[in-house]
Amino acid sequence: MDDMAIAVKPKNTFLRGISNESFISLFMITVLIVLYGVAGAIVPNFFLPRNVLNLVMNYWFTIILGIGVTFIMVTGNFDLSVGGNIAMTGVLSVYFCQAAGVSQNALANGLGLPYGVALALAMVCALAIGGINAFFVTKLKVPSIIVTLGTMMIARGVAQVVTQGAQRNTSLPDIFGVVGNASVGNTPIKISVVIMAVLVVVAFVVERKTVFGRRTYLIGANREAARLSGVKVNRHLAYLYLTSAFLAGVTGILLASEFKAGVSGRATGYEFDALVIVLLGGTSINGGFGSVLGTVVGALVLGVVTSAATGLLLSPDWQFLLKGIVTFLAILAQRYALDRRKS
Amino acid sequence: MKARNAVGTVAVNAEPGYLDPYRNRWIAIVKASYIYIVFLLIVLVFSVVKLDQVRFFGRGHFLSPVSIVNLLRSSVPIITLAGSFTLLMISEHIDLSVGSAMSLSAVIYALLVRSGVSFLPAFLITMVLGVLCGYVNGALVMKLRITPVIATLVTLNVFKGIALLIVPNRISAIKSTDTIKMPLWINDYARKAVFLRLPAAFYVAIAVVVVLVIVQRKTILGKYTAAMGGNRTAAELSGINTVRIGWILYIIVGVSAAMAGIARASYMSLGDPLSGDGMELDCIIAVLLGGTNFYGGEGSVEKSVIGALIIVCVTVGLMTVVPPFWQMVARGSVLIFAVTLNYLLAKD
Numbered sequence: 184m185d186d187m188a189i190a191v192k193p194k195n196t197f198l199r200g201i202s203n204e205s206f207i208s209l210f211m212i213t214v215l216i217v218l219y220g221v222a223g224a225i226v227p228n229f230f231l232p233r234n235v236l237n238l239v240m241n242y243w244f245t246i247i248l249g250i251g252v253t254f255i256m257v258t259g260n261f262d263l264s265v266g267g268n269i270a271m272t273g274v275l276s277v278y279f280c281q282a283a284g285v286s287q288n289a290l291a292n293g294l295g296l297p298y299g300v301a302l303a304l305a306m307v308c309a310l311a312i313g314g315i316n317a318f319f320v321t322k323l324k325v326p327s328i329i330v331t332l333g334t335m336m337i338a339r340g341v342a343q344v345v346t347q348g349a350q351r352n353t354s355l356p357d358i359f360g361v362v363g364n365a366s367v368g369n370t371p372i373k374i375s376v377v378i379m380a381v382l383v384v385v386a387f388v389v390e391r392k393t394v395f396g397r398r399t400y401l402i403g404a405n406r407e408a409a410r411l412s413g414v415k416v417n418r419h420l421a422y423l424y425l426t427s428a429f430l431a432g433v434t435g436i437l438l439a440s441e442f443k444a445g446v447s448g449r450a451t452g453y454e455f456d457a458l459v460i461v462l463l464g465g466t467s468i469n470g471g472f473g474s475v476l477g478t479v480v481g482a483l484v485l486g487v488v489t490s491a492a493t494g495l496l497l498s499p500d501w502q503f504l505l506k507g508i509v510t511f512l513a514i515l516a517q518r519y520a521l522d523r524r525k526s
Numbered sequence: 527m528k529a530r531n532a533v534g535t536v537a538v539n540a541e542p543g544y545l546d547p548y549r550n551r552w553i554a555i556v557k558a559s560y561i562y563i564v565f566l567l568i569v570l571v572f573s574v575v576k577l578d579q580v581r582f583f584g585r586g587h588f589l590s591p592v593s594i595v596n597l598l599r600s601s602v603p604i605i606t607l608a609g610s611f612t613l614l615m616i617s618e619h620i621d622l623s624v625g626s627a628m629s630l631s632a633v634i635y636a637l638l639v640r641s642g643v644s645f646l647p648a649f650l651i652t653m654v655l656g657v658l659c660g661y662v663n664g665a666l667v668m669k670l671r672i673t674p675v676i677a678t679l680v681t682l683n684v685f686k687g688i689a690l691l692i693v694p695n696r697i698s699a700i701k702s703t704d705t706i707k708m709p710l711w712i713n714d715y716a717r718k719a720v721f722l723r724l725p726a727a728f729y730v731a732i733a734v735v736v737v738l739v740i741v742q743r744k745t746i747l748g749k750y751t752a753a754m755g756g757n758r759t760a761a762e763l764s765g766i767n768t769v770r771i772g773w774i775l776y777i778i779v780g781v782s783a784a785m786a787g788i789a790r791a792s793y794m795s796l797g798d799p800l801s802g803d804g805m806e807l808d809c810i811i812a813v814l815l816g817g818t819n820f821y822g823g824e825g826s827v828e829k830s831v832i833g834a835l836i837i838v839c840v841t842v843g844l845m846t847v848v849p850p851f852w853q854m855v856a857r858g859s860v861l862i863f864a865v866t867l868n869y870l871l872a873k874d
Contacts, residue, residue, distance in 0.1 A: 261675070315862075319862070319865065319866075323865070323866065323869045324869070325820070325865045325868075325869060326820050326821075328675055329810060329814070329820065329861070329865055330862070330865060332807060332810070332861065333858045333859075333861035333862040333865065334858065334862075335858070336807070336854050336855070336857050336858030336861065337854075337855055337858035337859060337862070338858075339854050339858075340851075340852070340853070340854030340855030340856070340857070340858055341855060343851035343852075343854055343855075344851050344852060344855060346851075347849065347851055348849075348850065348851035447851075455679065455683075458679070462676065468673045468675065468676050469673065498691075498695055500687065500690035500691050500693075500695075501687065501691065502687070503683040503684070503686045503687030503690060504683065504684055504687025504688065504691065505687070506683050506687075507680045507681065507682070507683030507684035507687060508680075508684065510676075510679075510680050510683075511666075511680045511684075514672060514676065514680075515670070
């Protein structure tokens with residue numbers, strides 16, 4: 184950490200030309216490379232190509248969620264409802280798709296809707312959660328962390344009610360399991376990972392090159408100034424919450440398809456994982472600062488740490504402690520680096 | 527949007543009151559007492575909902591002595607925490623790590639008791655642990671100036687991680703094993719009736735609430751807390767050491783979490799590293815139900831305790847009416863309801 188700061192301190196030109204966001208992204212990439220090297224040195228078999236691929240492949244859902252959460256956090260708000268939303272959308276897509284009246288078991292009977300209709304309806308429900316979030320945050324001016332905690336519980340609760348606290352996995356049409364398990368050509372790369380990559384690129388372009396993206400930063404930096412300069416702040420926030428809910432819905436459907444089951448406990452804690460990678464990526468919790476690229480790097484950092492811990496045969500109980508410590512160190516290191524850069 | 531302090535509320539109230547003096551008074555009465563009305567309504571609903579099957583106050587009825595005692599016994603942790611959490615939220619801070627701190631305390635307490643430490647030392651050591659948890663939170667938020675939500679989210683993971691690591695692999699909690707037995711007296715604190723069929727833990731919780739009510743109303747700490755939540759800059763400019771006040775509040779919350787953890791461990795006679803999960807949500811719901819402004823500045827300890835009782839009533843009452851997987855929806859809805867109520871009352 185110390186020599187990082189020394190490298191930054193001189194008023195050199197190549198670092199001066201870039202924005203603070205890019206600077207933090209570069210900083211975190213450096214951290215990632217160092218961590219990767221350290222992990223490779225102490226964990227056996229860490230450098231296998233298969234492992235490198237897994238780092239990305241195992242985190243596609245967190246990264247998709249992270250995109251929506253990054254934008255919302257740049258405006259200075261939270262979205263903790265994404266985890267519950269995944270569970271709800273997945274369960275509902277299964278429920279709508281299951282054949283009707285085929286069994287005595289209530290969990291084996293669904294609504295028997297066609298595949299496309301079922302997915303569309305599930306997405307509508309996902310967007311409804313986003314709508315509730317948007318309504319309470321923009322109209323009633325309730326702190327977003329509290330509203331989204333409430334919708335998190337409601338969404339997960341709906342999933343539990345529909346599955347009676349368990350899961351639905353029978354009488355599904357074959358087509359249901361296709362999207363989540365299909366891969367590109369003969370490679371082990373899944374469609375889900377491709378969708379993630381496309382979404383990251385789109386989000387990056389929106390963030391850097393569109394008016395919409397720049398307005399997001401303006402709202403986060405100074406909401407009142409944004410409003411006075413004609414930005415429709417409430418509508419903008421509503422779009423962002425709907426987008427985040429949409430991404431959560433897509434993830435929920437992909438995950439339900441991958442396991443060909445709607446599990447009420449799916450995605451427990453994903454909202455915190457998404458928050459953690461966004462924070463690791465340098466997005467400021469106070470808004471106005473952050474980038475999707477950083478979030479992707481954050482996901483990779485978390486991936487390296489977690490898989491290194493697994494490789495060292497630590498018990499899964501370590502993951503909470505590790506996540507906490509890594510986040511804490513990252514926040515401190517980023518603030519320190521930014522302060523040194525400014526002075 | 528921010529800083530609705532006492533003075534501001536009065537000024538807003540004065541406007542319609544000028545035209546209609548009675549309207550103003552009614553609003554004030556509703557604002558002051560709505561939480562008690564909501565509480566009574568909920569109790570009423572749950573006591574009539576199954577009257578076709580059970581006799582009033584009879585066995586299995588929501589208001590039968592046995593179920594009231596059970597309800598109050600199981601509400602000890604949330605009552606212990608609601609008061610200090612209110613003070614923290616009045617100062618415009620939050621502590622998401624209370625659940626984890628509570629789990630960690632429960633684990634440590636159970637571990638101490640199992641290894642032969644007697645009640646008082648085990649109690650005190652666990653309280654010291656609570657002070658430590660609160661101190662760490664206070665240091666992160668007040669000294670290092672990390673946003674409360676993030677700082678306490680970090681400590682949530684850290685405390686929970688430590689609690690999980692203390693409990694040996696492949697065992698779900700600290701409890702009696704083949705080689706080492708958990709003493710039977712661990713149960714006494716939270717289950718053995720000392721007065722009116724209620725255990726000592728309940729009276730300790732009530733004592734904590736009383737102390738915190740006095741702290742809020744009669745001490746400088748209470749005044750400074752409200753001042754800090756109303757307008758932190760103004761408070762600092764008028765010479766209040768906000769860092770120290772906030773730090774003290776976090777420590778109080780940590781101690782309360784430790785006491786809640788002891789009560790929970792004693793109630794279940796084991797140290798479950800996940801027993802406090804979701805407690806932070808219950809605390810937020812209770813405090814918001816009690817009408818504490820979520821932008822800080824005003825609120826009341828005793829109303830949060832009523833809010834806590836509402837949560838417990840809803841949780842326990844619903845269990846008798848609908849299958850358990852409705853719990854989550856009910857809780858989320860109560861939170862959204864509390865938030866809406868809070869907004870409507872703050873708007874007037």
